[in-house]
Amino acid sequence: MATDTVRGARKVGRYALLVVVAAVVLFPIYAVVLQALKSGPDAFDHPRSLLPVDLTFDTIRSAWTDGNLGHLLLNSLFVSGMVTIGVIITSLLAAYAFAFLEFPGRQALFAIFLATMLVPVEVTVVINQRTANWLGWDNSYQGLIVPSLATTFGVFLVRQVFLQLPKELREAAALDGVGHMRFLYEVAAPLSRPTLGALGLFTFLGTWNAYLWPSQIITDNDHQTIQLGLNKLKTPNDISKFNLLTGGLVVAALPIFIMLVVFQRQLVRGLTAGAVKG
């Protein structure tokens, strides 16, 4: 009886703690979302701004028009989608060669691949900016897409899964005269679908959220991604329009939050792939 009470009290205590911590973690998002859902003056009437009253879509609507957010969203969607498809294809092909084919220099080549994983974007952008400029890819979709189409992380991740597929599968298929490409397309790729899902999601998020590279090669309005375009809504000198930024933030973050909720499991798999197994 007494232990039950103690246990019950502990449970309540833990829930209380969880709620408080969750409130703190969520506060920045909550405050910005509510400000976005209020008209200018209401949004800055603190702390009343934090109450879900006087809600309106006007701010988001003006941010949408003023910031040309529809166009920016389409740009981000197109670029992220193309990069995601490209990374899955290049990763599948290279991973297949490393996992199923035997050729001289395979180990050495894989070592080189792994080594490039260490090179951060922050180092290569200095020169890549010049390469893009030389190719005439400043302010272009190919400039945003092509440099990101192959990642060592993807090759590594897919290779790990391929190595776990039984060798007999490939041998049996070879006896039946099934070529490499058909085996990859019909057997190996479908069997690694969960990992491909994680890789795709991870790549999409990474491209959607990229900042440094786009900021260095895009200067016009036509090819801006949503991440760059938000900066235009930042009007430090015009307080009356400040609220538009909150509207823009909601529009930029919403698709990603929906993805997070829908694909939580794949995301966790992608993030932990490198961590737990060591």
Next chain:
Amino acid sequence: MKRKLRDLPPALLMLVPSLALLGVWTIYPLARAIDYGHKRCDSTFRNCTDAGWDRYSQVFQSKQFQDALMVSLKLAVMTVPIGLVLGIGLAVLADKHLKGIGIFRTIFSSTVATGVAVASLVWFVLLQPQIGVLADLLSDWFPKLKNPGLLNDPDTALPAVALSSIWASLGFTFIIMMAGLQSVPRDLYESAYVDGAGSFRRFTNVTLPMLTPSILFVTVVLTTRALQSYGEIALLTQGGPQSTKATTTIPYLIYGNNSVIHNDIGTKSAAAVLLFLLCLVFAALQFRGFGKRVHYGN
């Protein structure tokens, strides 16, 4: 041997896309940056003269680089330990079988999807000195929130950037720690319990040792992220406030629009290569430092 050569043509065909892309956009720029790093070029990049390899040590010892290095290191010191502790705390808190725990886990992971631009601008809104909600509600305790505003004061600008970074990384840290916790075999806790270990002892003697791989991974990632901070600086402070260099990190020194070395490809390349080496050295040190303490289970 025959088999090996038979597989070579298809292997090459399948590797060509990745090899070509990585070659052009990762290996070539690294090699080229290393090469440019010891050159002095005029602003057209056409006329370069070899300045010798000690150009690297000159750049490293230059005041701009040293200042930026200090800022980057400070940012790492501010973000990594706090980020780790908060991530572990959240994970331990959410690692219980309670009704509705899934909602809390989703909330704790929520910041993982926010990119650097969204996360930074969220804090830009909250910290806005005249009309930001934090400035309004908390300025009695922290007058600087209002005047001049955390991002406008050289002493508080970097901690404010750190705050935004810690929050932005929290979801990632939480997810890794949560996965780490869930891979701890339950019977370890049970035997510790049977041996009379209290919850604190169970945490220090079972949970923490079993979490070491996750802790190492998160430490390396968070440190690298701190050293490579660019977006948050560009959006929150432009390396300032104003003419100070209080938040000019190494990447901002290299890529910032108003950077003093903006048109100097030689110095930029040298700084980028030095940044790369710095990240490698830190990662290597962290792997060695953790060394045998990392417990990978069986």
